[in-house]
Amino acid sequence: MKEKLQSIKEEALKAIEAADVPEKLNDVRVKFLGKKGELTAVLKGMKEVAPEERPKVGQLVNETRASIEKILEESKAKMERVIREEKMKQEVIDVTLPSKKNMVGHRHPNTIALEEVERIFIGMGYEVVEGPEVEYDLYNFEKLNIPDGHPAKDEQDTFYINKEILLRTQTSPVQARVMEQGKLPIRMIAPGRVFRSDEVDATHSPSFHQIEGLVIDKNISFADLKGTLEVFAKELFGPETKTKFRPHHFPFTEPSAEVDVTCFKCGGKGCRFCKGSGWIEILGCGMVHPHVLEMCGIDPNEYTGFAFGVGLERIALLKYEIDDMRLLYENDIRFLKQF
Numbered sequence: 001m002k003e004k005l006q007s008i009k010e011e012a013l014k015a016i017e018a019a020d021v022p023e024k025l026n027d028v029r030v031k032f033l034g035k036k037g038e039l040t041a042v043l044k045g046m047k048e049v050a051p052e053e054r055p056k057v058g059q060l061v062n063e064t065r066a067s068i069e070k071i072l073e074e075s076k077a078k079m080e081r082v083i084r085e086e087k088m089k090q091e092v093i094d095v096t097l098p099s100k101k102n103m104v105g106h107r108h109p110n111t112i113a114l115e116e117v118e119r120i121f122i123g124m125g126y127e128v129v130e131g132p133e134v135e136y137d138l139y140n141f142e143k144l145n146i147p148d149g150h151p152a153k154d155e156q157d158t159f160y161i162n163k164e165i166l167l168r169t170q171t172s173p174v175q176a177r178v179m180e181q182g183k184l185p186i187r188m189i190a191p192g193r194v195f196r197s198d199e200v201d202a203t204h205s206p207s208f209h210q211i212e213g214l215v216i217d218k219n220i221s222f223a224d225l226k227g228t229l230e231v232f233a234k235e236l237f238g239p240e241t242k243t244k245f246r247p248h249h250f251p252f253t254e255p256s257a258e259v260d261v262t263c264f265k266c267g268g269k270g271c272r273f274c275k276g277s278g279w280i281e282i283l284g285c286g287m288v289h290p291h292v293l294e295m296c297g298i299d300p301n302e303y304t305g306f307a308f309g310v311g312l313e314r315i316a317l318l319k320y321e322i323d324d325m326r327l328l329y330e331n332d333i334r335f336l337k338q339f
């Protein structure tokens with residue numbers, strides 16, 4: 001019996017030595033110490049042992065079990081330690097390495113200019129609204145007092161989808177859309193993309209941006225328009241800026257004006273920037289035509305208002321002294337990085 005146990009032990013030790021992964025150690029445990037294992041088999045054979053011998057044999061079996069168990073545990077611990085060390089070596093992190101820099105993008109000059117304009121008007125209590133870029137002829141022209149046959153509706157200037165639908169040529173249709181909703185008073189700006197069938201050059205593009213403005217309330221006068229746009233010009237181009245209102249014609253406003261500001265480069269003396277005149281044109285504006293109010297469901301005897309339209313690119317070009325509009329659309333990082 002003693003020899004039998006000795007040989008079981010030796011066999012187990014050999015198997016433990018041969019095990020190279022923890023799973024194999026577990027197999028050894030099952031094979032020798034498990035319920036159906038070899039040592040258990042020995043215990044089951046006790047009935048053949050003489051009764052007086054049994055305690056001794058039992059003790060021997062227990063000792064053998066304990067020593068196999070001990071060696072198993074030690075091997076397992078050693079194996080796990082080796083595995084852990086290996087893993088640590090592989091996963092080493094060099095905390096002294098410089099971190100990767102995130103490439104932070106930045107805002108396009110158009111966006112910077114738009115946010116500046118929005119900031120100014122939001123500060124005066126205006127709401128920012130949006131309208132569709134694909135628009136009905138009805139809003140883009142009809143309701144703005146531009147009837148069929150008007151030169152502005154020429155196919156040369158407008159991208160028509162069909163007879164009734166087109167790419168808006170101005171942000172002014174948003175005026176009609178907001179007025180029609182009937183919520184008065186109105187104090188809003190509407191920035192957005194507009195489209196005209198133009199050739200690309202330093203000052204033209206078939207797609208550009210405008211910012212529309214509209215105020216409708218009781219007792220709104222041309223003085224309110226002048227005051228508002230003066231504040232706007234001073235905020236945008238500096239406190240020394242003066243404004244000049246030149247009579248003009250727009251179908252949807254009466255009277256209408258174009259607004260010039262004193263050249264912020266030379267202060268009005270005349271320079272290359274303002275082509276020697278001292279003035280720079282920045283926008284169109286006027287008192288909303290009573291017929292337009294009527295067509296949009298507002299009683300012109302009760303309400304009056306003013307409107308204006310600014311070219312966003314024009315503002316960006318002026319503010320950042322960019323001399324070619326095409327630069328704004330090419331998205332050359334070296335150019336964009338400068339703002």
Ligand code: DAH
Nearest residue numbers: 170172284285286307308309
């Ligand atoms: N929509 C005009 C244009 O594209 C600009 C404009 C002029 C807008 C006068 C207005 C305005 O609201 O009152 O040329």
